[in-house]
Amino acid sequence: MITKTQEQIVLGSMCGDGCILKKGRSINYRFIESHCFRQRQYLLWKAKILKSFGVRYYEWFRYNDKNKKFRYCRIDTSNHEYFTRLRSVFYPSMRRNKIVCRDVLNRLNALGLCVWYLDDGSYNYSSKNISITTCMNEFSVQEVFRDYFKEVWGLDIIIRSREKRGKVVHYIWFDVISSDKFLRIIKKYVPKCLNYKLGHLHKSNLKKLCRARKMASSRQKKYRSTEIGKLKTKENNNRYYHNNKERFKEYGRWYYRKNRKRLSVWRDKNREYCE
Secondary structure (H helix, E strand, C coil): CCCCCHHHHHHHEEEEECEEEECCCCCCCEEEEEHHHHHHHHHHHHHCCCCCCCCEEEEEEEECCCCCCCEEEEECCCHHHHHHHHHHCHHHHHCCCCCCCHHHHHHHCCCHHHHHHHHHEEECCCEEEEECCCCCHHHHHHHHHHHHHHHHHCCEEEEEEEEEECCCEEEEEEHHHHHHHHHHHHHHCCCCCHHHHHHHCCCCHHHHHHHHHHHHHHHHHHHHCCHHHHHHHHHHHHHHHHHHHHHHHHHHHHHHHCCCHHHHHHHHCCCHHHH
């Protein structure tokens, strides 16, 4: 019998880096997930929760094109009928690529969201926002994610794309406000080994935040000192003023009403300069 916690770990992992495969001539399927060795404690945390499924832990090495050695780790479970039923949900019509439908998303709670983010999400220490890379390349799937986060959790996301190894990969990007709200939803479920993904919500990350802000400000200064940077900054300032002209005027009127006496005294003292 699978518990609610185990179900959320599996569902969140399947939205992230997990997969369901069959070994040999077995009737049932099993759950498998691999990570780099840095995520070893995270995988062991999952293995402890899923131990009733007979989880095994492995480590192995792999060499890249430059003959550099990388270390990886993996967990897999025993064959189980639960994973056989789940296989048809994530791999409909015997398709090879995994897909996440809205029915699966509706079954996720805060723990499932947390596991999904810990698998494929990242925190930007410069801008204080998060993003989640999805392995589903169909744009229609990304639109399902956008509707889900807006309707269920009240979070605004933007679908972005980048090129990776000659292929276009989509990912979902959260603005600063939605990122903070998302991290507060999952905060209590994040294991200690992955506190760095909580960003500004965890005190151990303060030094990283300060360092990232300094690096970002230095990059901005260098860019703005160039001719292209000066022109771009001027265009951005003009565009911002044009889009917020009424708000600036309203603020000017409010400021004048609040500081009328002080401004009149200053005007009397500096009348010769004002005329």
